[in-house]
Amino acid sequence: xxxxxxxxxxxxxxxxxxxxxxxxxxxxxxxxxxxxxxxxxxxxxxxxxxxxxxxxxxxxxxxxxxxxxxxxxxxxxxxxxxxxxxxxxxxxxxxxxxxxxxxxxxxxxxxxxxxxxxxxxxxxxxxxxxxxxxxxxxxxxxxxxxxxxxxxxxxxxxxxxxxxxxxxxxxxxxxxxxxxxxxxxxxxxxxxxxxxxxxxxxxxxxxxxxxxxxxxxxxxxxxxxxxxxxxxxxxxxxxxxxxxxxxxxxxxxxxxxxxxxxxxxxxxxxxxxxxxxxxxxx
Numbered sequence: 001x002x003x004x005x006x007x008x009x010x011x012x013x014x015x016x017x018x019x020x021x022x023x024x025x026x027x028x029x030x031x032x033x034x035x036x037x038x039x040x041x042x043x044x045x046x047x048x049x050x051x052x053x054x055x056x057x058x059x060x061x062x063x064x065x066x067x068x069x070x071x072x073x074x075x076x077x078x079x080x081x082x083x084x085x086x087x088x089x090x091x092x093x094x095x096x097x098x099x100x101x102x103x104x105x106x107x108x109x110x111x112x113x114x115x116x117x118x119x120x121x122x123x124x125x126x127x128x129x130x131x132x133x134x135x136x137x138x139x140x141x142x143x144x145x146x147x148x149x150x151x152x153x154x155x156x157x158x159x160x161x162x163x164x165x166x167x168x169x170x171x172x173x174x175x176x177x178x179x180x181x182x183x184x185x186x187x188x189x190x191x192x193x194x195x196x197x198x199x200x201x202x203x204x205x206x207x208x209x210x211x212x213x214x215x216x217x218x219x220x221x222x223x224x225x226x227x228x229x230x231x232x233x234x235x236x237x238x239x240x241x242x243x244x245x246x247x248x249x250x251x252x253x254x255x256x257x258x259x260x261x262x263x264x265x266x267x268x269x270x271x272x273x274x275x276x277x278x279x280x281x282x
Contacts, residue, residue: 006064019059023052039068050131130193136181145182149193156187163187 005018035048040058044065049055130146156166166187174183184190205214207224214221237243248251249263262268274278 006068009220010060019056022059023056026055027052039065041065110144127193130182133182135183136178149184149190153190153194166190 005014008015008018036052036055037043037048038055038058039043039045040055041064042060043058111182127146130149131144133145135143135145135148152166152170155161161169170183170185170187170190174181174185175181184193187268206212207214207226210225211226212218212225218225236246249261253261253263255264257264259265
């Protein structure tokens with residue numbers, strides 16, 4: 001087809017007819033990955049989508065990128081944009097929802113860069129398949145297995161639901177859906193479905209007593225800054241009555257080889273022998 005139609009008024013019969021053929025051809029030549037590059041003025045073939053509807057919407061709203069047609073003319077003439085916007089809204093519906101729904105597809109496309117072996121590619125292919133699989137036959141378009149699973153896991157996390165409670169919820173919803181639906185039946189299956197995304201995991205050391213995480217301002221620390229021993233002992237010995245009780249085991253305890261106090265135990269005496277300076281501080 002003569003590419004001159006790309007330069008026509010986007011409301012013209014020639015442009016609409018040419019765009020229909022273009023979209024049909026793009027669907028037939030869809031990449032093996034399941035994505036189509038968008039040649040609109042904004043995307044410039046740098047963004048890809050899993051369906052052709054975003055391409056149709058973008059090219060109606062905007063125009064083809066410069067140089068895409070062999071004899072493209074950038075001047076589209078004087079267009080009444082008020083009339084055009086009304087026409088576009090009627091023709092397209094809500095294009096923003098489609099772009100939002102295809103964010104996951106773009107994320108999957110970006111994940112291809114992290115596939116370094118055949119095993120990773122198989123995982124990605126499985127996710128692409130789930131991304132294009134409807135939850136059940138004849139369900140509303142856009143309710144795909146992968147996207148729905150991710151949304152439910154996000155809801156689980158934001159509401160602090162336990163795995164057990166989420167299992168029961170999945171089983172209930174699965175029973176309500178038509179027989180043969182693709183919704184995961186358990187939390188394990190749901191997490192396994194999204195696991196191949198290869199989400200980055202950062203291991204962070206934590207204080208054994210759960211006071212802090214060694215990150216941000218505490219990243220370089222080697223010990224927990226909470227309740228340091230010296231300031232704590234100063235506070236304890238700041239009260240004379242408390243100080244006398246704390247020193248009782250050293251100054252007033254009866255030493256007759258009978259086990260009346262932890263200080264009479266062999267382990268206490270072993271620590272005193274191992275750390276004599278610490279024992280004298282008592």
